[in-house]
Amino acid sequence: MDLDWDLVQRAFWPILKWGLIGTIPLALICFALGLVIALAVALMRISGNPILAGLARGYVSVIRGTPLLVQLFVIFYGLPEIGLLWDPWPCAVVAFSMNVGGYAAEIIRAAILSVPRGQSEAAYMIGMSRWLAMRRIILPQAARVSVPPLSNTFISLVKDTSLASLILVTELFRQAQEIAAPSREFMVIYSEAAVIYWVICLVLSTGQSFLEKRLDRYVVH
Amino acid sequence: MSSTDLTKPDLAKGGDLLTARGLHKSFGSHEVLAGIDLTVRRGEVVALIGPSGSGKTTVLRSLNLLETPDAGTVTLGEVSVDFAASVPRREALGLRDGSAMVFQHYNLFPHLTVLENVIEGPVRVQKRPRAEAIAEARVLLERVGLADKALVHPFKLSGGQQQRVGIVRALALRPRLLLFDEPTSALDPELVGEVLTVIKELAEEGWTMLIVTHELGFAREVADQVVFMDGGVVVEQGPPAVVLGEPREERTRQFVSRLLKPY
Numbered sequence: 001m002d003l004d005w006d007l008v009q010r011a012f013w014p015i016l017k018w019g020l021i022g023t024i025p026l027a028l029i030c031f032a033l034g035l036v037i038a039l040a041v042a043l044m045r046i047s048g049n050p051i052l053a054g055l056a057r058g059y060v061s062v063i064r065g066t067p068l069l070v071q072l073f074v075i076f077y078g079l080p081e082i083g084l085l086w087d088p089w090p091c092a093v094v095a096f097s098m099n100v101g102g103y104a105a106e107i108i109r110a111a112i113l114s115v116p117r118g119q120s121e122a123a124y125m126i127g128m129s130r131w132l133a134m135r136r137i138i139l140p141q142a143a144r145v146s147v148p149p150l151s152n153t154f155i156s157l158v159k160d161t162s163l164a165s166l167i168l169v170t171e172l173f174r175q176a177q178e179i180a181a182p183s184r185e186f187m188v189i190y191s192e193a194a195v196i197y198w199v200i201c202l203v204l205s206t207g208q209s210f211l212e213k214r215l216d217r218y219v220v221h
Numbered sequence: 222m223s224s225t226d227l228t229k230p231d232l233a234k235g236g237d238l239l240t241a242r243g244l245h246k247s248f249g250s251h252e253v254l255a256g257i258d259l260t261v262r263r264g265e266v267v268a269l270i271g272p273s274g275s276g277k278t279t280v281l282r283s284l285n286l287l288e289t290p291d292a293g294t295v296t297l298g299e300v301s302v303d304f305a306a307s308v309p310r311r312e313a314l315g316l317r318d319g320s321a322m323v324f325q326h327y328n329l330f331p332h333l334t335v336l337e338n339v340i341e342g343p344v345r346v347q348k349r350p351r352a353e354a355i356a357e358a359r360v361l362l363e364r365v366g367l368a369d370k371a372l373v374h375p376f377k378l379s380g381g382q383q384q385r386v387g388i389v390r391a392l393a394l395r396p397r398l399l400l401f402d403e404p405t406s407a408l409d410p411e412l413v414g415e416v417l418t419v420i421k422e423l424a425e426e427g428w429t430m431l432i433v434t435h436e437l438g439f440a441r442e443v444a445d446q447v448v449f450m451d452g453g454v455v456v457e458q459g460p461p462a463v464v465l466g467e468p469r470e471e472r473t474r475q476f477v478s479r480l481l482k483p484y
């Protein structure tokens with residue numbers, strides 16, 4: 001089989017472009033919203049209120065116990081049945097954000113619990129309320145602990161957004177499909193998409209190591 | 222008088238600053254405090270001694286509301302709380318404002334610089350102007366010999382330096398009572414002196430302090446009163462020369478002689 005270099009070259013820019021203006025923004029927005037959900041769920045779980053904690057536990061259990069693709073389909077094909085007709089893009093944002101929220105909640109909860117008890121006690125000693133101690137003393141330290149696992153969650157999310165192509169969201173992989181179908185060069189085009197995903201993730205991993213090294217400077221050894 | 226230096230203690234001596242009566246605290250079925258009575262007069266230094274597990278830390282934590290006693294009353298200045306009655310949490314927390322604690326393991330905030338550690342309470346909790354809090358923090362840091370460490374993070378400091386920051390963090394809250402929980406027992410032996418020296422200077426300035434310590438020589442030199450606890454009760458209390466020199470109770474005698482001749 002001759003490799004169609006011309007096709008590879010013509011396909012490269014459109015695929016990369018949709019990576020940059022489709023995949024990356026989708027991942028960033030879903031990650032940001034997911035972190036907000038995760039923080040709320042984590043705080044509910046450690047709130048000491050049995051109802052809030054139960055709801056949080058249930059949420060995490062459902063998100064982690066069902067396939068992401070199924071969650072995406074429930075939202076895209078299910079919401080119209082209850083009268084909510086949304087475009088693919090907002091559906092994808094809701095599905096991925098909720099998914100990240102479930103996974104990151106457990107990361108954030110573990111990070112909060114990893115901060116030594118003496119830290120909250122010192123915060124209370126200087127007169128802080130529970131919430132102020134959480135915001136000023138506990139969460140900043142928990143954030144440092146959770147950077148490595150959360151970076152992994154983000155990298156997974158970048159790859160998982162390829163599932164959005166199945167509900168017709170235009171992003172990197174959808175673009176690859178649209179080029180592959182008429183040319184029938186599936187092997188070449190999908191491999192090219194894979195390489196582009198790979199490079200994006202390599203860049204993100206490098207950024208992750210850099211971030212971890214920076215944060216490490218302030219950690220107690 | 223507008224020039225009152227608030228980084229110095231209230232020197233109006235005499236009168237009871239802290240009175241605790243019948244403090245009880247159990248963890249599950251384990252009764253840790255079985256009715257503690259304690260009085261600290263204004264300007265006085267009280268050393269709290271006793272074997273490990275006798276409840277000393279629990280006493281300090283109760284006074285700072287890090288534990289809630291099951292029963293007993295605590296009066297600190299104008300604030301009085303009866304723990305047997307169902308006091309609203311908010312009201313009980315009024316007690317905390319009067320005291321500040323220095324922890325055995327320092328418990329400095331690792332993500333903040335030394336200066337930020339010190340001004341966190343004054344600025345975020347007491348809502349004092351930031352510039353004023355910084356100026357005051359710098360005076361206090363200077364006084365314990367750490368003026369040049371204001372902008373570094375705690376992990377760069379030795380244990381003795383960290384504990385001195387712990388002391389400054391407590392002083393910056395302008396408490397009426399300082400609580401020390403074995404402030405030198407986590408330190409390497411060669412660093413104990415620098416921390417004890419600071420505490421001694423505070424005593425000379427007239428700060429009211431309740432100090433849990435195993436340093437009996439230090440207690441003898443600095444304390445006005447020594448309180449010996451064992452098994453959740455106060456066994457004996459009085460001037461250091463009596464409690465440490467010629468204790469009346471057998472349990473005190475055994476404890477003191479064991480600490481003085483450890484080998």
Ligand SMILES: Nc1ncnc2c1ncn2[C@@H]1O[C@H](COP(=O)(O)OP(=O)(O)O)[C@@H](O)[C@H]1O
Nearest residue numbers: 248251253271272273274275276277278279280
């Ligand atoms: N939060 C807690 N839960 C259960 N037991 C505790 C708790 N805090 C202290 N204790 C117990 O109370 C006893 C007295 O502890 P503590 O006040 O720390 O004594 P000391 O400071 O004199 O060594 C110990 O037996 C300890 O195990």
Ligand SMILES: [Mg+2]
Nearest residue numbers: 277278279403
């Ligand atoms: Mg103790």
